[in-house]
Amino acid sequence: MPHASSFAIPLWQQSFIQAAVCMVGAVLVCLGALYYFRRYRVERPPVGTFNGRDITILLAIILALPFFYAILPAWAITCFLCLTFAASLSIGYQRLVNPAVFWGGLGLLLGANIYESHFMMGTVIGWQVWWVELDILVILGAISVSNLYVQGGMRLKHVAFFAIALAFYDVFSTLVINVTAVLVEEFVGQPLDPTFGFRFQATNYGIGIGDLLVYALFTVACYKAYGRKAARLAIGISVVFGAAAPSLCPLLIALIDFRNDILVPSQLFFAPVAFVAYLWMRRKYGRERTMAEYLASEDNAAPVTAPAQPAPAPEPVGV
Amino acid sequence: MFETGVRQIRLAVGMLSGRRLSTRNLGRLVADAVTTLAEFGEPGAEAQQLLGGPQADPETRQDFAERGLRRTARRLAVRSPFYARRLAGGPTEPGALDVDKLRAIPVTTKRDLIERPGDFVCTDAERYLSTRTTGTTGRPAEIWLSRYEMDLWSGLGALASVIRDELRPTDVMAVNMSSRAIAATHLTAATCRLAQSGCRLLGVLPPDDALDSLCGGGATVLATYPSYLAELVVAAQARGIGPDDFKLRRITVGGEVLSPALSDAARRTFGVPQLDDSYSMTEVIPVTGRTCSERHVHHDLNTGLVEVLDLVSGEPAAPGALGTLVITPYFPYRDCMPVLRYDTRDVVRCLPDEPLTCELAGTPGTSQILGKDGSLIRLGPSEVITPRQLIDAIESLPTRPWPARYRAAESGGRLRITLPTAAIEGFGESATRHHLAEAGVDAELVIVGDDQAAELRRTRSDLHEVSFAMPAALIGA
Numbered sequence: 001m002p003h004a005s006s007f008a009i010p011l012w013q014q015s016f017i018q019a020a021v022c023m024v025g026a027v028l029v030c031l032g033a034l035y036y037f038r039r040y041r042v043e044r045p046p047v048g049t050f051n052g053r054d055i056t057i058l059l060a061i062i063l064a065l066p067f068f069y070a071i072l073p074a075w076a077i078t079c080f081l082c083l084t085f086a087a088s089l090s091i092g093y094q095r096l097v098n099p100a101v102f103w104g105g106l107g108l109l110l111g112a113n114i115y116e117s118h119f120m121m122g123t124v125i126g127w128q129v130w131w132v133e134l135d136i137l138v139i140l141g142a143i144s145v146s147n148l149y150v151q152g153g154m155r156l157k158h159v160a161f162f163a164i165a166l167a168f169y170d171v172f173s174t175l176v177i178n179v180t181a182v183l184v185e186e187f188v189g190q191p192l193d194p195t196f197g198f199r200f201q202a203t204n205y206g207i208g209i210g211d212l213l214v215y216a217l218f219t220v221a222c223y224k225a226y227g228r229k230a231a232r233l234a235i236g237i238s239v240v241f242g243a244a245a246p247s248l249c250p251l252l253i254a255l256i257d258f259r260n261d262i263l264v265p266s267q268l269f270f271a272p273v274a275f276v277a278y279l280w281m282r283r284k285y286g287r288e289r290t291m292a293e294y295l296a297s298e299d300n301a302a303p304v305t306a307p308a309q310p311a312p313a314p315e316p317v318g319v
Numbered sequence: 320m321f322e323t324g325v326r327q328i329r330l331a332v333g334m335l336s337g338r339r340l341s342t343r344n345l346g347r348l349v350a351d352a353v354t355t356l357a358e359f360g361e362p363g364a365e366a367q368q369l370l371g372g373p374q375a376d377p378e379t380r381q382d383f384a385e386r387g388l389r390r391t392a393r394r395l396a397v398r399s400p401f402y403a404r405r406l407a408g409g410p411t412e413p414g415a416l417d418v419d420k421l422r423a424i425p426v427t428t429k430r431d432l433i434e435r436p437g438d439f440v441c442t443d444a445e446r447y448l449s450t451r452t453t454g455t456t457g458r459p460a461e462i463w464l465s466r467y468e469m470d471l472w473s474g475l476g477a478l479a480s481v482i483r484d485e486l487r488p489t490d491v492m493a494v495n496m497s498s499r500a501i502a503a504t505h506l507t508a509a510t511c512r513l514a515q516s517g518c519r520l521l522g523v524l525p526p527d528d529a530l531d532s533l534c535g536g537g538a539t540v541l542a543t544y545p546s547y548l549a550e551l552v553v554a555a556q557a558r559g560i561g562p563d564d565f566k567l568r569r570i571t572v573g574g575e576v577l578s579p580a581l582s583d584a585a586r587r588t589f590g591v592p593q594l595d596d597s598y599s600m601t602e603v604i605p606v607t608g609r610t611c612s613e614r615h616v617h618h619d620l621n622t623g624l625v626e627v628l629d630l631v632s633g634e635p636a637a638p639g640a641l642g643t644l645v646i647t648p649y650f651p652y653r654d655c656m657p658v659l660r661y662d663t664r665d666v667v668r669c670l671p672d673e674p675l676t677c678e679l680a681g682t683p684g685t686s687q688i689l690g691k692d693g694s695l696i697r698l699g700p701s702e703v704i705t706p707r708q709l710i711d712a713i714e715s716l717p718t719r720p721w722p723a724r725y726r727a728a729e730s731g732g733r734l735r736i737t738l739p740t741a742a743i744e745g746f747g748e749s750a751t752r753h754h755l756a757e758a759g760v761d762a763e764l765v766i767v768g769d770d771q772a773a774e775l776r777r778t779r780s781d782l783h784e785v786s787f788a789m790p791a792a793l794i795g796a
Contacts, residue, residue: 046366046482047351048323049358057321152320153358292360 019247033216049153081192092144146216160278167271225288345474387649401438465655473509491517493538526554546778549721562590615684712758739772
């Protein structure tokens with residue numbers, strides 16, 4: 001998402017910077033999610049596991065979000081994003097750090113980003129500080145949510161189909177109805193813009209939190225399903241087809257939109273490859289591991305928890 | 320996950336609001352629980368809270384009980400002819416009832432149920448299935464159940480069984496309970512269906528037939544009565560078969576006293592780590608009790624109120640004292656033929672007034688069921704011998720007289736126990752008397768022929784279901 005009104009920087013240079021930014025984001029989120037998955041357990045509800053209908057619900061929410069953003073005033077969107085970041089981060093990290101440190105740190109990050117959005121965007125340094133704060137929030141949020149889903153039972157199959165569905169949506173919203181362009185234009189510089197990125201000179205480069213979430217999900221789901229080799233493949237696919245290929249494709253295809261933004265639907269490149277990789281792994285390795293099978297395997301580096309209390313209750317009815 | 324969350328919220332809201340619960344929602348929640356265990360191997364950390372409800376905190380428990388009582392009494396005052404009469408003009412309005420004021424309402428007895436069964440059927444309930452008590456302790460009572468109740472109880476039972484890992488989709492449950500136990504067998508089958516387990520409703524077969532069906536992985540869970548379990552243990556030992564011949568992982572018994580000696584023998588014979596000994600009663604379903612490792616019974620207070628009343632005064636029994644269990648199932652858990660303050664005459668001893676340390680300590684408990692009030696032997700003003708004491712002592716004899724056949728009575732201030740010959744065969748009368756005394760049962764013995772054994776004490780295993788080709792045989796001593 002190189003976003004600038006000036007094309008003083010050559011397109012090839014913009015593309016390579018964009019690729020570098022996206023690759024950093026993809027690597028950080030994939031490795032971070034994997035690290036978290038191997039070592040920490042997210043609390044889950046007593047009953048419930050991720051299934052195909054949950055994917056449908058997620059997609060419905062994603063489809064509705066742009067319209068939601070369109071009708072809400074800026075302050076309401078900021079509040080909504082504050083809540084979203086706070087919820088996603090508290091799910092993943094509240095139990096891992098001292099509550100005072102967690103809530104203090106979170107408040108500082110959110111507050112500083114909101115403040116800078118209003119008062120420090122006149123300089124490149126101001127933008128860069130703003131981006132760094134945002135990047136921390138986005139990466140930590142994507143790591144947390146991807147673990148919530150996969151540790152909640154989301155399977156590689158779900159991720160593969162989710163990515164394909166997102167690819168259709170991404171292409172449609174980016175190239176057909178231009179919703180993505182409008183959102184990017186509206187959000188850049190706004191508080192808590194859900195994007196991982198950075199600014200070099202007059203240009204912002206970035207990748208949406210949704211794309212990073214899918215890469216994290218794919219990596220963690222591959223690891224859970226088939227282990228280390230699958231995870232390595234997933235990271236490779238995420239970096240090459242999720243970050244590098246979409247960033248470099250403007251060198252081959254003109255994708256400059258009506259606002260002079262270059263918006264590339266990343267899932268168009270990533271999702272088909274991820275889906276084929278899923279089919280290949282299923283054929284090569286067989287059935288995916290369940291979460292219970294993963295936890296019992298050597299791939300799990302998290303401390304082993306005591307099994308559930310065996311149950312003493314019987315139910316024959318005396319008469 | 321999102322759908323399951325909505326279903327859990329619907330169930331919780333239903334429980335708090337006191338309206339009839341959606342049994343379809345409950346069934347789907349059971350399916351979700353099965354899927355959850357298939358994926359994770361165990362439920363989430365707060366699963367016990369989902370099942371246990373607000374039982375740990377006394378204040379919350381009291382508030383919960385009051386709301387349940389008022390809800391139930393309000394409905395009964397309008398819908399149940401029997402209770403409309405009983406509550407009319409009473410000292411307390413049904414809507415203002417609490418645990419203390421409840422004592423002003425007389426207990427309901429089995430005689431009430433037997434004499435006026437139609438008066439207990441609520442006018443807004445649809446009768447679906449009737450079940451009769453087996454009558455081992457007197458005239459049977461007939462209880463009508465609605466379709467809603469059957470769906471609800473099996474749903475609640477299946478949810479608890481799946482979450483506690485008592486039933487898995489890979490399980491096959493052999494149900495060796497009397498075919499006349501209509502509610503029990505129907506509920507067990509429905510519970511297995513929801514839990515996606517197999518179910519073999521076998522009845523009280525000749526023990527060798529039952530063993531044949533258990534051997535070689537014919538069942539992984541066995542549900543039966545202690546007396547019939549005793550027959551199975553005796554038959555298995557006679558045939559020389561042991562743990563390697565079975566694939567049982569769980570045995571659950573109820574309806575009678577299970578002695579430690581029989582429990583140990585069953586564990587060794589069938590190779591299961593422990594036996595689950597439950598308490599339940601057709602008249603007060605779905606209020607049930609679970610036995611913990613310290614041999615307390617912990618009653619499910621989510622579905623009803625359990626009082627322990629002194630056997631003589633009818634006032635709440637003091638810690639350490641004997642009392643009868645008086646149970647009130649709450650609406651909407653009891654629908655068609657509900658009872659208010661049903662006096663089970665099942666005797667328990669109140670636990671000392673000190674904190675519990677067992678794994679079910681969050682729920683109040685009592686001693687295990689000691690027997691029916693009518694079966695207590697009173698040797699003096701303070702000395703009482705309970706059926707559990709007698710069964711525990713007799714079944715621990717080295718002659719393995721399982722199930723225990725005996726008659727006990729007071730004779731001149733002393734306990735007299737009648738036993739069949741087989742109970743002391745090879746051990747001797749004197750040694751038996753000494754053994755019983757060591758077990759706390761000092762008694763004079765009367766020995767009768769084995770042909771009289773079945774007359775001494777009737778057990779549920781006597782409800783044998785034999786085929787034309789097979790004569791009924793007496794097993795046990």
